[in-house]
Amino acid sequence: MSLAQTLDFRTATRAMGRAWRRWPPMVVVSILVVAALVLVALTARWLMPYELDEQNLLNRYAPPVFMGGTWEHPLGTDSLGQDMLTLMLRAVQVSLSIAFLGTVIGAVAGTIVGFVAARFGGWVDGVVGVLVDFQAALPFLVLALALLAVLPDADMGTFIVLMCIYGWERYARLARGLAIAAQEQGYAVAQRALGAGGWRIYVRHILPNIAAVLVVNMSLNFPATILTETSLNFLGVGIEPPDTSLGVLMGQGRSYLYKAPWIALLPGLVIFVATFAMSIIGDWLRDRLDVAGR
Amino acid sequence: MADPPRLSVRDARVTYRGRGGRPVRALDGVSFDVAPGETLGIVGESGCGKSSLAKMMVGLVRGGEGEVRFDGARIDNQDAAAWKTLRRRIQYVFQDPLGALDPRMPVLAQVREPLDIHDLGAARERRARAAALLESVGVGPHLHDSAPVEISGGQRQRVVLARALVLEPEVLLCDEPVSALDVSIQAQILGLLAELRDAFGLTMLFISHDLAVIRHVSHRVAVLYLGRVVEIGDVDDIFARPAHPYTRALLDAAPRIGRRGPRLRLEGETPSPEARPTGCAFAGRCPAARPRCVEQDPALTARADGRAVACYFPHVIDEAAA
Amino acid sequence: MSRRWLLNRLGRALVTLWLLMSFTFVALNLSSEPALQVLGPDAGPEAVADFNRLWGLDRPLWEQYLRHLGRLATFDFGLSYRTSDPALAMVWERVPATLSLMLPTALLAVAIGVPLGVLAAIRKNSVVDCAAMTFAILGFAVPNFLVGILLIYLFSVWLGWLQPSGIVDWRSWIMPVLTMASAEAAVFARFARSAMAEVLGHPMMRTALANGIPWSQAVREHALPNAAIPLITVAGLFFGSIIGGGVITENVFAWPGLGRMLVDAVSARDYAVVQTIVVLIGMTMILANLFVDLAYGWIDPRIRDQRQ
Numbered sequence: 001m002s003l004a005q006t007l008d009f010r011t012a013t014r015a016m017g018r019a020w021r022r023w024p025p026m027v028v029v030s031i032l033v034v035a036a037l038v039l040v041a042l043t044a045r046w047l048m049p050y051e052l053d054e055q056n057l058l059n060r061y062a063p064p065v066f067m068g069g070t071w072e073h074p075l076g077t078d079s080l081g082q083d084m085l086t087l088m089l090r091a092v093q094v095s096l097s098i099a100f101l102g103t104v105i106g107a108v109a110g111t112i113v114g115f116v117a118a119r120f121g122g123w124v125d126g127v128v129g130v131l132v133d134f135q136a137a138l139p140f141l142v143l144a145l146a147l148l149a150v151l152p153d154a155d156m157g158t159f160i161v162l163m164c165i166y167g168w169e170r171y172a173r174l175a176r177g178l179a180i181a182a183q184e185q186g187y188a189v190a191q192r193a194l195g196a197g198g199w200r201i202y203v204r205h206i207l208p209n210i211a212a213v214l215v216v217n218m219s220l221n222f223p224a225t226i227l228t229e230t231s232l233n234f235l236g237v238g239i240e241p242p243d244t245s246l247g248v249l250m251g252q253g254r255s256y257l258y259k260a261p262w263i264a265l266l267p268g269l270v271i272f273v274a275t276f277a278m279s280i281i282g283d284w285l286r287d288r289l290d291v292a293g294r
Numbered sequence: 295m296a297d298p299p300r301l302s303v304r305d306a307r308v309t310y311r312g313r314g315g316r317p318v319r320a321l322d323g324v325s326f327d328v329a330p331g332e333t334l335g336i337v338g339e340s341g342c343g344k345s346s347l348a349k350m351m352v353g354l355v356r357g358g359e360g361e362v363r364f365d366g367a368r369i370d371n372q373d374a375a376a377w378k379t380l381r382r383r384i385q386y387v388f389q390d391p392l393g394a395l396d397p398r399m400p401v402l403a404q405v406r407e408p409l410d411i412h413d414l415g416a417a418r419e420r421r422a423r424a425a426a427l428l429e430s431v432g433v434g435p436h437l438h439d440s441a442p443v444e445i446s447g448g449q450r451q452r453v454v455l456a457r458a459l460v461l462e463p464e465v466l467l468c469d470e471p472v473s474a475l476d477v478s479i480q481a482q483i484l485g486l487l488a489e490l491r492d493a494f495g496l497t498m499l500f501i502s503h504d505l506a507v508i509r510h511v512s513h514r515v516a517v518l519y520l521g522r523v524v525e526i527g528d529v530d531d532i533f534a535r536p537a538h539p540y541t542r543a544l545l546d547a548a549p550r551i552g553r554r555g556p557r558l559r560l561e562g563e564t565p566s567p568e569a570r571p572t573g574c575a576f577a578g579r580c581p582a583a584r585p586r587c588v589e590q591d592p593a594l595t596a597r598a599d600g601r602a603v604a605c606y607f608p609h610v611i612d613e614a615a616a
Numbered sequence: 617m618s619r620r621w622l623l624n625r626l627g628r629a630l631v632t633l634w635l636l637m638s639f640t641f642v643a644l645n646l647s648s649e650p651a652l653q654v655l656g657p658d659a660g661p662e663a664v665a666d667f668n669r670l671w672g673l674d675r676p677l678w679e680q681y682l683r684h685l686g687r688l689a690t691f692d693f694g695l696s697y698r699t700s701d702p703a704l705a706m707v708w709e710r711v712p713a714t715l716s717l718m719l720p721t722a723l724l725a726v727a728i729g730v731p732l733g734v735l736a737a738i739r740k741n742s743v744v745d746c747a748a749m750t751f752a753i754l755g756f757a758v759p760n761f762l763v764g765i766l767l768i769y770l771f772s773v774w775l776g777w778l779q780p781s782g783i784v785d786w787r788s789w790i791m792p793v794l795t796m797a798s799a800e801a802a803v804f805a806r807f808a809r810s811a812m813a814e815v816l817g818h819p820m821m822r823t824a825l826a827n828g829i830p831w832s833q834a835v836r837e838h839a840l841p842n843a844a845i846p847l848i849t850v851a852g853l854f855f856g857s858i859i860g861g862g863v864i865t866e867n868v869f870a871w872p873g874l875g876r877m878l879v880d881a882v883s884a885r886d887y888a889v890v891q892t893i894v895v896l897i898g899m900t901m902i903l904a905n906l907f908v909d910l911a912y913g914w915i916d917p918r919i920r921d922q923r924q
Contacts, residue, residue, distance in 0.1 A: 133628060134635040137901045139860040142878070142894055146639075149882040149890045150646045186393025193352060193388075194408045194457070195381035197374075204407075205396050227759045231864050234761045237882045254765055254868070257773055257780075265769070268762040275757035283753070 027284045030277035037092060037274055044093040048086045053242040056081035061260040078249075078263050079256055087244055091267055094156055094245040096274075099226045102163020107218050110168035114175025115202050118183065128172060135169045140228060148237045155239060162232070163225050174217060178210040212289045219282035223275035230271050246271050298366030299327035300497045301351075301465060306360035308346040308521075318568050320346040322521035324360075325594075328514075330464075333491065333498040335512030335529065337505060337544065339564060343521040344501045345389075348467045351499075352386055353377060364465070382412055385458035389470035391450035395442040402428065402438035405457045412461065427456040430493075431486060448479035452486065459494060466491075467499045472507060484510050505548050509533055517541045520575040521567055523594055527601030537601065537608035539580045558611055574605070582610040621913065629906045634685075636898040640891045641684045645677075693892040698884055703892040707877065713783070714866070714873035717792055718858055724797040725854075729804025730847070736805065737812035738835070748805055755802020760861050764795045764868035781870035792869045796861045800854060807850045811843040818842070845912075852908035859897055 040047070057080065063069040064076040064084065075084035117128040135143070144162050148154055179202065182188055191201045226246075232238045233247025234254075241248070246267040253264030308321035321343040328334045336344050350358035353370070362370040369380055388394035395404055406424035409415060415423060425435065431452040433445075442450055451471060458466060471487070472480040488511055491498060502508050508515055509529055516526040517538065525538040536542040539558065546558045562579045565571055571578055577587040586606055594604040659667075668674045671694075672683055687694065693703040736748035771791060772780040778787055815821065816839055824834040863875035870876065874893055881889035 130628070130631050130635060133632045134639070136856075136905060137632050137636060138894065138898050139856040139863075139901070141860040141863055142897050145863070145878055145882050146643055146890055146894045147646075149885055149887055150643050186388055186390055187396045189354060190386070190388055190394040190454075191396075191407075193354060193381065193386040194411055194461075195378045196407075196411045197378075200411065205399075208398050209396070223757055230759060231761060231860075234759075235864065235867055235879045237879060250761065250765070254761075254768075257765065257769055261769060261773065264765055268759075268765060272758055272762060275759070276753065279753050279757045 022288075024284070026280055030280040030284075033273060033277040034281065037096060037270075040089065041093045041096040044089040048089050050083040050086045052086060052090055052244075054082065054086070061256070063260070064262050064266075067262065075266060076260070076262050078252065078260070084262065084266060087249060088266060088270065091244050091246045091249050092270060094239070094243065095226060095229060095247070095271075098156060098159045098163055098229050098245070099222060101160045102229070103167055103218055103222055103225050105160065106164035106167030107171045107214060109164060110171025111175040111207075111214060113168065114172040114177075115179055115206075117172065117176045118179035119198055119202065125176075128176070132169050132173055140166050141231060144228070144232055145235075145237065148232070153240065154237075155243065156245075159229055159232075159238065159245075163229060166225065166228055167221060170217065170221060171214060174213065175210065178213060179206050182206040182209060216282065216286045216289055219278065219285050222282065223278045226271065226275050226278070297330070298363070300330040300332075300365060301328040301499070302361075302363040302366075303327075303347075303351065304361040304363075306347060306350055306358070306362070308343065308350045308355055309357040309359070311357070316568065319570070320521055320567055321350060321358075322567075322570075324518070324521070324523050326516055326523065326526060328497055328499065330497055331495060332514065333500055333512045335508035335515040336499060336501045336518060337503065337508050337515060338518035340503060341564060341567075342518040343567075344503075344518055345469055346521075347518070348386070348469045348499060348501055351467065352381070352384055354386075378412070382461045383463050384465045384467065385461060385463040387451075387454055387458050387466060387468040387471045390474050391447065391454045392442055392474075394454050395450060397442055400439045400441060401433070401445065401453045404442075405453060405460055408457060408461050414461070424456070424460055427460045428453065431456045431459075431490070446479075447475050448482060451475060451479075451483050455483075455486070455490065459490060462494065463496070465497045465499070467501075469501045470503070471500075473502065473504065480507065487511060505533075505544055517544065520564060520570065522575065522604065523602075524576065524604045525601070526594070527599070531599070531601065535609070537597075537603040538576075538605045539582055539611055540576050542611050582607060622910075625906065625909055629902050632902050633899065636895060636902070637685055637688045638681075640688070640894060641681055644684075644887055644891070688895060693895070694888045696886055696889050698881075698886045698889075703888040706889060707874065707892045707896065710872065710874045710877050713871060714862060714875065717789070717796065717862060717865070717871065717873060720789065720793045721796040721800060721858060722854070724793060725800035725804055728797065729801035730808045732801070733805040733808025733810075734812050734840070734843070736809045737816060740813065745809075748809065752802045752806040752809075755799050756806075758799075760795055760799055760864045761868050763798055764791065764865055767791045767795060768868070783872065788869075792865050792871055795865050795868070796858065799861055800858060803854065803857065804847075804850060807847060808843070811846040812839065815839045815842045848908055848911055852905055855904045856901060859901075 056077065059073070059077055060079055060081040062073050062077040062081075065071060065074050067076070069076050073083050073085065075088060077083055078087065113128055117125045144166070147162065147165075148158075151158060183206075187205060188201050191205055196204075229238075229245065230247030230250065233245045234251040236248075236251045239245050239248050249267040250264050250271070253260070253262075253267070256263050304325045306321055306324045307319065310318045310320055324343070324347060326334065336347065338344050346355060346358075349355040350360070351362050358370070360370065361368060364380065364384065369376075372380065395401070399407075402421070402424055405428055406420050409420040409423060414420070425438065428434075428438070433449055433452050433456065437445055437449065442453070445453070451474075455471075468487070472483050475483060484507065487498075490496065491511075498511070500508065500511050512529045514527060515529045515532055516523050517532075517540065518524070519540050525532065525536070525541045532541060533545065536545055543558045543560045547560070558581065560579050561581075565575060565578060571588075573588040573590055574580070574583070574592050577583040580587065584607065590606075592604045592606050594602045596602045665674070672680055675683070691704065693707075695701065696703050696706060699706070732748045732751070736742075736745040739745055768780045768791065771778040778791055780791075782788065816835075820838060820842075821834060824838050825831065829837075859875075862873065863878060865871070866873045866875035867879050874897075878890065878893045881887075881893070
């Protein structure tokens with residue numbers, strides 16, 4: 001091997017080593033998993049082999065193929081003879097939509113509130129502080145249960161709102177703290193000296209500078225959002241049939257653990273895979289972008 | 295009547311809230327004028343109120359009081375809309391160029407931004423204008439897309455200067471613009487500043503703790519001690535014959551070739567503005583202090599030679615040595 | 617600790633308490649016509665009027681609000697919509713069962729999580745570290761109810777060793793406590809590791825080692841006490857998460873505690889009981905957060921100076 005070739009080989013392996021460190025296999029797998037779930041959620045409507053409310057009481061508790069079932073119902077059927085694959089597709093779609101929309105809307109709202117608190121200070125800041133305190137004074141699950149007790153007929157929209165309420169406080173605290181810190185930084189003062197108005201500084205300068213922290217927190221918080229939604233629905237006080245979610249399916253399935261364990265375990269597996277993959281991605285993003293978690 | 299001074303400051307005060315909410319006066323009744331095209335140096339130790347003064351003049355601190363006039367018109371009591379127009383005419387250069395630049399924005403965009411803020415010119419012109427200014431401060435096109443962390447400290451301060459000048463201001467307030475730079479770079483930036491001043495016809499306020507730097511760029515100089523002016527006058531005049539013992543001490547602290555007479559060294563520390571002593575604030579450290587200095591506070595008094603000094607016994611050190 | 621800071625902190629706790637009580641009022645008024653929900657949609661107008669008079673729902677809103685605050689302040693939580701028993705007594709009856717789950721859970725979580733995290737930090741990037749962090753992510757990613765159901769599947773369905781629900785004998789505690797503790801231990805391990813790693817990287821440790829203090833002594837005397845400070849914060853968070861986790865776990869194992877009662881009351885829209893539980897949990901949390909803050913200020917002088 002010539003010297004040039006050796007050098008070439010070395011750079012190549014070093015580049016591979018770098019790529020390996022930049023893209024650990026676990027992270028790549030996690031990204032693929034999340035991408036696949038998102039794809040399923042987006043195309044669920046066309047993938048469903050049956051109608052969502054199609055029951056067949058003559059074919060209840062049919063096992064999935066890997067437990068000796070037939071391809072008629074690849075993931076088996078539930079206690080009403082509904083096709084599990086159809087239910088699972090809809091459940092993934094609903095749960096991911098709630099988690100995604102809830103996280104994004106909550107983050108946007110929270111960031112705006114945090115900026116408002118930082119910008120105006122005084123009593124506005126005080127009110128935001130009291131609201132944050134209040135939310136810290138009640139485990140969110142309990143708060144959500146109290147609201148579900150009075151809100152009629154919960155559906156996907158209700159849960160998106162609930163997840164916003166769950167998340168806003170975290171981003172409000174973060175955005176407020178970061179904005180106040182950034183205001184003290186030279187560049188924000190320098191912008192004021194140039195004649196820039198308050199909001200211009202926030203949107204054009206402070207926001208891009210803290211966006212990384214906010215995005216990392218969104219990804220770190222995403223699994224917790226999925227868990228909160230599925231927990232509430234697992235308890236049976238959320239979304240009503242015929243609509244479903246991963247939590248609803250598990251909650252229904254737990255009564256048939258002896259007879260038909262797949263009803264509870266299949267959605268459980270999907271919840272686990274989704275939250276695990278998102279946790280890995282979140283941790284990796286945090287380390288990669290080098291921002292503190294809290 | 296003669297034209298009004300370009301800048302005029304009367305009885306400027308800045309009060310901060312100290313520990314436990316007690317007010318702390320960082321700037322305590324400072325007055326001066328700056329003529330068009332003139333550069334006034336402001337010198338003093340850290341904590342004497344230099345930065346508060348500059349920030350107060352452009353409304354960047356809370357708790358500022360006093361009258362600031364620009365071409366004879368008051369600006370300290372203007373509303374936000376009026377300030378926005380004013381900021382086109384008065385620009386500010388910060389001490390720490392890295393901090394003053396947005397860490398995520400390419401430098402060309404940052405120089406262009408003031409034009410966006412004030413909505414000046416068409417989009418393409420803005421870009422060309424920003425590029426031209428960068429060129430004139432010696433930052434070439436190859437650096438246009440660099441982030442602030444990717445260029446050197448001197449280049450960063452050049453970018454900050456370009457950003458300040460892109461609005462074609464009449465007044466430039468420089469707050470320690472070179473103190474964060476290496477000495478060799480300092481000279482370049484000071485040279486550039488002098489060049490730009492002549493090219494743009496700028497009136498400048500130049501703040502520094504470094505007398506050598508002040509002397510390099512200023513026409514007149516004001517010496518600040520504990521939030522007050524203790525001596526103000528022509529720069530060569532003051533450097534040749536300081537009247538206030540504090541000015542003398544500052545000059546003696548700087549290395550100088552061909553020094554004559556004894557060297558005055560300061561003992562003790564600057565008193566805190568929270569506990570301003572009665573009488574002359576400098577009395578406690580002044581080697582020539584007499585009972586009167588502790589009892590009464592000397593006012594800044596104009597003299598026939600165009601200087602103003604706040605000392606009962608000016609030139610006392612020189613006389614003692616003679 | 618300055619009196620000012622103390623008063624400020626107490627004031628904030630009181631405002632939070634007031635907000636909590638107002639929240640229950642607003643939530644109650646969000647519900648559409650509680651009379652119909654309790655009496656059923658076929659209730660006659662007279663029955664509805666009677667119900668409203670009984671609950672004071674026919675008064676002006678501000679009067680209802682003041683009465684509401686007054687009642688809560690005197691611990692008068694009213695009667696259950698469903699059984700007409702005093703709500704507070706009903707709820708109180710369930711407290712011991714819940715506490716009997718929480719205490720062993722807390723002990724187990726700390727006993728597993730903290731040593732695991734500290735060990736992981738000391739042996740960073742070792743097998744122990746890797747295992748501890750995998751456990752931490754798993755504990756975070758696997759929902760309580762999934763752990764519970766897997767345990768039931770394993771021990772009850774498959775092996776047939778344990779009763780899946782209710783309190784039968786001492787073995788009934790095994791699965792619920794394991795379920796809750798696994799999640800909490802993961803949180804403790806995560807925090808203990810990062811707190812410990814930070815302290816170990818502190819120049820103070822280098823100085824101590826450079827001064828010739830043996831490594832184990834330096835860890836014991838300098839690193840551990842300093843790493844304990846952030847752990848107090850976790851204790852505050854822990855309290856909230858163990859209550860949330862308790863609600864789910866109790867429902868998985870049909871445990872006769874507060875959490876199960878809460879979910880049953882929500883399903884039955886028995887708002888008096890829901891409100892009682894919410895206010896009690898909120899009050900406990902406010903007190904716990906207050907204590908955490910006080911402990912913080914007491915232990916760490918930096919915090920109390922900052923907050924003044």
